[in-house]
Amino acid sequence: MHIREEDRRAERENSGLLPLVFGMVVALGILVNFAPNQRIDFEQTGLGINTRENFSSKNGEVFHCSDFNNGDQCIKTMNKNKGLRHVLWFGASQLHAINDMQPGDRTAVSRLHEKLLLRDTLLTAFSQANGNLQEHDVLFEYIRQKARVDVLVLGMVYDDMRESGVRATIKGALLSKKTAKALAQSSTGRLILQRYKDGGKDISSSPKKYTTLQQKTEAYLNERLSRMANVWAARADFRGQLVVALDKLRRQVLIARNAIFGIDSKKWTVRIDDGQYAVNRGALAAILQSAQRAKIPVLLYVAPRPIDAYFPYDLQKYQAYKNDIAKLGASYGVTLVNLEDTVKGDVWGTIDNGVGKIVTDIFHFKASGHAQMAKSIFKALDPILKGLPNQ
Amino acid sequence: MIFNSVSYLLFLVLVVCLYWSLPRKPKLVLLFVASLTFYGFWRWEYIFVMMASVLIDFVIAAKIENTENQTRRRTLLAISLVANLGLLAYFKYTVFALENLNVVFSLFGRTEGWTIPNILLPIGISFYTFQSISYTIDVYRRFIPAQREFLLFANYVVFFPQLIAGPVLRAREVFWQLNKRPDFVLDDIAYGSRRILYGLFLKVVLADNIAVFVDDGFVLPSSTLSAWDVWTLTFLFGFQIYFDFSAYSHIAIGSARLMGIKFPENFNFPYLAISPKDFWRRWHISLSSWIRDYLYFPLCGTKVRDESVGGLSVASEKNNISERRRFVALFATWAIMGLWHGAAWTFVVWGIWHAIMIVGYRAWASLVTVPKWLAYTLGWTVTLPLMMLGWLPFRAASLEDTMSMFFTLFRPVAYFDSVQFSAGYMMAAFPRNLSVDYYLIAASLVVGTLIVGLVRNYMDPLLMRMQAVSFVMQTTLFAIIFSGVFVFLRPIRQFIYFQF
Numbered sequence: 001m002h003i004r005e006e007d008r009r010a011e012r013e014n015s016g017l018l019p020l021v022f023g024m025v026v027a028l029g030i031l032v033n034f035a036p037n038q039r040i041d042f043e044q045t046g047l048g049i050n051t052r053e054n055f056s057s058k059n060g061e062v063f064h065c066s067d068f069n070n071g072d073q074c075i076k077t078m079n080k081n082k083g084l085r086h087v088l089w090f091g092a093s094q095l096h097a098i099n100d101m102q103p104g105d106r107t108a109v110s111r112l113h114e115k116l117l118l119r120d121t122l123l124t125a126f127s128q129a130n131g132n133l134q135e136h137d138v139l140f141e142y143i144r145q146k147a148r149v150d151v152l153v154l155g156m157v158y159d160d161m162r163e164s165g166v167r168a169t170i171k172g173a174l175l176s177k178k179t180a181k182a183l184a185q186s187s188t189g190r191l192i193l194q195r196y197k198d199g200g201k202d203i204s205s206s207p208k209k210y211t212t213l214q215q216k217t218e219a220y221l222n223e224r225l226s227r228m229a230n231v232w233a234a235r236a237d238f239r240g241q242l243v244v245a246l247d248k249l250r251r252q253v254l255i256a257r258n259a260i261f262g263i264d265s266k267k268w269t270v271r272i273d274d275g276q277y278a279v280n281r282g283a284l285a286a287i288l289q290s291a292q293r294a295k296i297p298v299l300l301y302v303a304p305r306p307i308d309a310y311f312p313y314d315l316q317k318y319q320a321y322k323n324d325i326a327k328l329g330a331s332y333g334v335t336l337v338n339l340e341d342t343v344k345g346d347v348w349g350t351i352d353n354g355v356g357k358i359v360t361d362i363f364h365f366k367a368s369g370h371a372q373m374a375k376s377i378f379k380a381l382d383p384i385l386k387g388l389p390n391q
Numbered sequence: 392m393i394f395n396s397v398s399y400l401l402f403l404v405l406v407v408c409l410y411w412s413l414p415r416k417p418k419l420v421l422l423f424v425a426s427l428t429f430y431g432f433w434r435w436e437y438i439f440v441m442m443a444s445v446l447i448d449f450v451i452a453a454k455i456e457n458t459e460n461q462t463r464r465r466t467l468l469a470i471s472l473v474a475n476l477g478l479l480a481y482f483k484y485t486v487f488a489l490e491n492l493n494v495v496f497s498l499f500g501r502t503e504g505w506t507i508p509n510i511l512l513p514i515g516i517s518f519y520t521f522q523s524i525s526y527t528i529d530v531y532r533r534f535i536p537a538q539r540e541f542l543l544f545a546n547y548v549v550f551f552p553q554l555i556a557g558p559v560l561r562a563r564e565v566f567w568q569l570n571k572r573p574d575f576v577l578d579d580i581a582y583g584s585r586r587i588l589y590g591l592f593l594k595v596v597l598a599d600n601i602a603v604f605v606d607d608g609f610v611l612p613s614s615t616l617s618a619w620d621v622w623t624l625t626f627l628f629g630f631q632i633y634f635d636f637s638a639y640s641h642i643a644i645g646s647a648r649l650m651g652i653k654f655p656e657n658f659n660f661p662y663l664a665i666s667p668k669d670f671w672r673r674w675h676i677s678l679s680s681w682i683r684d685y686l687y688f689p690l691c692g693t694k695v696r697d698e699s700v701g702g703l704s705v706a707s708e709k710n711n712i713s714e715r716r717r718f719v720a721l722f723a724t725w726a727i728m729g730l731w732h733g734a735a736w737t738f739v740v741w742g743i744w745h746a747i748m749i750v751g752y753r754a755w756a757s758l759v760t761v762p763k764w765l766a767y768t769l770g771w772t773v774t775l776p777l778m779m780l781g782w783l784p785f786r787a788a789s790l791e792d793t794m795s796m797f798f799t800l801f802r803p804v805a806y807f808d809s810v811q812f813s814a815g816y817m818m819a820a821f822p823r824n825l826s827v828d829y830y831l832i833a834a835s836l837v838v839g840t841l842i843v844g845l846v847r848n849y850m851d852p853l854l855m856r857m858q859a860v861s862f863v864m865q866t867t868l869f870a871i872i873f874s875g876v877f878v879f880l881r882p883i884r885q886f887i888y889f890q891f
Contacts, residue, residue, distance in 0.1 A: 006659040006676075013851075017581035019862055020588070023869025031874060162826075164607040168883075191610055194788070214392060214432045218882055221397045238878040250828075273824045275611030 028231075035234035047129065049350045051099045051364045056110040056125075064096065064109045064125045067169040068142065074124050078147040084122040085388060086148055087381070090136045091155035094303055094373075095127035097364040099349030105367035111374035121385060128170070132163035133283035134192055135170050140287055141182040141189070142173035144294065151384055152291050153299045153377065154284075156336070157363070158313060158321055161280045162272045171196045186286035188279065251352075270312045272321075281328065288332035297384050298334045300325070304343040304373055309360035342376035343369045392432035392551075394642045395594050396882040402429070403587075407649045415572055419542045422550060422569075422650075429551035430515070437513040440478065445548045447474045448523040449541055452530040456537035464531060471527040475520040482512050487734035514889055515555040517731055521681060523548050526562040528685055535563055543569055552646040556639045556888040558657040558677035565652070573651030585869075586645030592872045594638035594886070595879040601631040601836075602884060604829055609786055613795035617822035618805035619830070621783070621796045622776070626833045628786045629779040633662065635887045636675070662778070663844045665770030666756070667748035670778050682728050690720035722746045732785070737793055740784040748777055771844075775837075 047053060056064040061080065062073040078086055089095070089109065098105050113123040126139055136154065143149065166174075173179050174196050183189030226233035257263070291298050302322060305311065311318070326336040347369035349361035365373075392399050406425045410418055427438055451471045455464050486507055493504030526547070529535045538544040547565050573579075608624040616624070640657035647654050657677050664670035671679045691712050722743065729742025761769065780800075787793040799805045805822065812820035823830065854861040 006656045007653075010656055011582070012855075014582045014585045015578055016865070017577060017584075019865035020581060020585055020869050022866045023871075024873045026866065027870040027873040027877065030870075031877060164610070165603070195606055195610060212433070214396065214398060214882065217398045217432075218396050221401070225397065235878050235880075242878070271826075273611075273615070273826070275615035275824050276607075278612045278615060279610060 031234075031238070032231045034238075035231040036237050037230060039233075039237060047093060047097045047364060049352070049358070049361070051097050051349050051361070052101045053093070053096045054098050054101065054105070054107050054110075055096055056107060056113065058113070063113055063123060064107070064127070066096070066126065066128050067167070068139070068171070068173040069169050071126065071139065071143070071173075074126070075143060075146045078122065078124055078143075081122045082148070084117075084120050085150045085385070087116060087121055087123045087151045087153060087385075088140075088143065088149045089123060089125040089127075089153040089155075089377075090131070090139065091125065091127045091303070092131040092157050092160055092363070093127060093129040094155065094157070094363050094365075095125055098370065099347075099361065099364050099366045102367065106370065107367075108370040108374040108377065111371060112377055115374070115378060116385075119385065128167070130160060130163050132160050132165075133280040133287065134164075134188065135166050137186075137189060137283040137286050138166055138170055138173050138179070138183065138192060140290065142176060142179045144290075145176060145178040145182065149294075149296055150388060151297050151299065151381070152287075153301070153381065154287065155301055155303045156284075156325055157303045158272065158318055159270065159363070161277045161321065162270070164276050164279070166192060166196060182290065183286075186282070186289065188282035188286045191279070191282075269314060272313070272317065277321075281324070284325070285328060285332075288329065288334055291334075292332045297387070298329075298332075299337065299377075299381055299384055300329045300334050301337040301339045301377070301380060303363075304339050304341070304365075304369075304376070305362045306343075306348045306360055307341050309348065309362055311362065337380045339373075339376050339380070343372045345369075347372070392429045393882045393885055394639065395591060395599075395880060397880065398432075403646055403649070410650050411575055416542075418572060419546055419569065422546050423542060426546070426549040426551040426554060430549065430554060433514050434511075437511075440482075440513050440516070441519060441549060442545075444475055444478060444520055444523050445545050447471060448527050448548075449538070449544050452527050452537040453539065455527070455530050468527060468531045472524060475524050479516055479520050482510055482516055484730075484734050485510055518557050518559060519548050519554060521678075522559050525559070525681060525685060529562055535566075538562070538566060550647070550652075552643040553654065556636070556643075556886055557675070558640060558643065558654055559681050560654065560677065564655065568652045576651065579648050579651050583645040583648035586641045586648065588645075588869070588872055588876060590638040590641030590643075590645060591876040591880065592638075593634040593641065595881065596875040598631050598634035598638060599879070599884045601627055601634070601832065604832060605631050605786070608825060608829065609788060609792075611824070613787075613792045613799070615824050616796060616799060617824055618800050618802065619821060619823050620825050621799050621805075622779075623825060623829050623833045624786075624796075625779050625783050626837065627829065629662075629782045630833075630836045632782065632785070632887055633658075633674075639886050639888060660843065660847070662775060662840045663771065663847075664774050664778065665767055666774055667745065667752045667778065669770075670774060671745070671749075678728075682724060686727060687720055687724045690723055691717055718750070721749065725749075736790050737784040737787060740790070740793060741781055744781045744784065748781070775840075 055062075055066065061077040062070070063077050065071045065074040089112075095109050096107055098107060109123065109125040109127075113125075116123045126136075126143075128135060140149075140152070174183075174193065180193055183193055222232075288298060288300075302325075322336070322338070329336045343365055345368070347365045349364045349366070350358050351361040351364075352358060392402060402425070406421065409421055413421055430441065431438055448471055451467050455467045458464055458467075489505040489507050493507075496504045526535075526538075526544075530537045538547070543566065546569050547560070547562060550565070550569075553560060605624065605628045608620070608627065637658040644654045644657070655677065657675060659673040659676065661670050661673035664673055693712060725742035725746035726739050727742070728745075729738040729740070732738045732741070780797075783796055784790075784793040787796060808820050808822055854864065
């Protein structure tokens, strides 16, 4: 057979079994040695210093979930309580994270859930770390296909306008044909469907959710291998640790850049890219339009933040964002309620700002902050609940 | 079955072990059954579509060889082409054709158009139909005899390492290897394993992680992107598709090699190319040579003869073909090549872009002579961004987005904001709308390409003379590659070329 130069070179470069075998043995040895025996919860590490997540349930009924994978438990609770009015609350980690958590501490969701039960109302919440509006759009359409929603509460966090995509643990909702059909009513929904057109068939869910032979086989094999070898089960931890290490490297690069250019890292600014803002705004419009069509009243609120702490965003752009969201809400008959200044006092946590400085965590607070937040959400929600027809 | 999965690796080990323990005929049965199983993991019902193509060409090629009547030979060839291309046209282009017809109807005021059917594209159809067609044409051209053993021929078409996304093999490359069982050589196992490992690394560590940034970036409204953003996204996608597709080829070549079967190289570091012509000698080599031999030469009216030894290509005799005809043939070939990749006008734009680049390069090369060192440095510096830019229509969501992003590159203000610069904001003077990670990754990949080029050209020859150092470096490299594959191996994303 005629051999080209590139074929000859490939033959030369790829001969020899020993380096391959030695390399594999060395790699396996290192991985086995460093594989953690317990799984690492990376969601917790992103929450800030001394801040933990807390998802609520009561008497075996789950009412605070994070995504598609555990969401069916919340939907089950909703359907078990059809006689009650249903309030659905979407937000980011502010809803489930408690700084300096002590035994008995409760989130705003848990407090409000208890209070609303006295008003024959069931509160269900879905929140994710850095949850964005595209994910809320997907979840909203998914939940609406499976359970009745009487009121939607939607927290607006400026930082989340820069988040992109739908995470693996939520895009499984796209497998539902009804959800896909509902999402396709909006341009953002169609964008999401196009992007995840394989339906988000991710191995991170349980085997029964897979449809092709490949996925079922792969899920089965992974489960077996994870049980047989801790080093296989630890792969997700290795990936997480790599991301954390790369993030640390990135921080060092930024610290070096600040030192070289004389930038004061206390005055760093987080950018919200116009493009990502536009996509998330589109998702918000899709949610509001869908709620309007279904005659679901919406409580749209600006999330609480510590007013006297450094706010790492362009203040003009932030004001423009609030005006924009208010105008968008008004076009769908929804009023934007500003709850920025409703969590006061020394209740906020602390966090590394990404360039080596410990600063006030402007998203997460202590249990007393959750109590304040629950009170302010209830106050804003009350008129809406009073306006609902009786069940 | 997807290559980047535990299922495939187990399947491969099982097939290879059985392969080496069986004599010739059972071995062919094993490969055939294994290939159908491999394909059926996706959808078993589309096996029948594939087998229809195999059967048609097996029968027709035999009939072509059995007759000397030129008209009858030509008719039989036409039947094969119509059958194969008809299958491809139905599954791949029906929706595209109907959508465009509806657009035409609406222009004439007709509101009711054709109903668009829901047709699922059989995976690999673009590859196996082309492979099968090349066999029939080669028999017609009398370059090879018709294969009389159905099992052997079927294995040529459906052989699982190359079934879904190539390399597009010529019958002469494969028949003799499938027919004669090669001797077991440990070096084949070494070679095959290395290639598979490289491929998996490129796919699961590099391509799939770059894809996250590419997907996020191309979803953004094109009006919010600056020129730097467009270049960055283009480069990121260019690297993603290269790592993704070359990964497939590595794994295909490696998997076949574990069974002692040698496939030709499909990629040769295309981003080190110094001209558009050089690029197409390095990128998807099996398809570009196929297109040249079975489409471009016939469109030019070139008479061909088989010049190479048992070979990979046909060479043209000197012909009096007018420049005008060559020009038209070039553009037609590239437009068809674009459409082969996907049923959308963006792919046609991609094809036309490359035709323009080749014509432009030919004109430049005929007018200008530069010293070799300048040809290399200038050539690479100009070729890389131009080839990367060709990926824009390939990836953008629509023709409108393609044009919008493309024209952004010609707006000076999209590169430099003099107002911000005058105000003293150095960083803001270069408008950027993506997070800093995008630019860092794109820049690292370009620098990495340069380093690879330098290592291959200058370090490799040195290392070949220093065996101990070479051994240690290779061991370290494999340790890193294996660790990456071990940690990242998950079938979360199929190969890009599966959609073609």
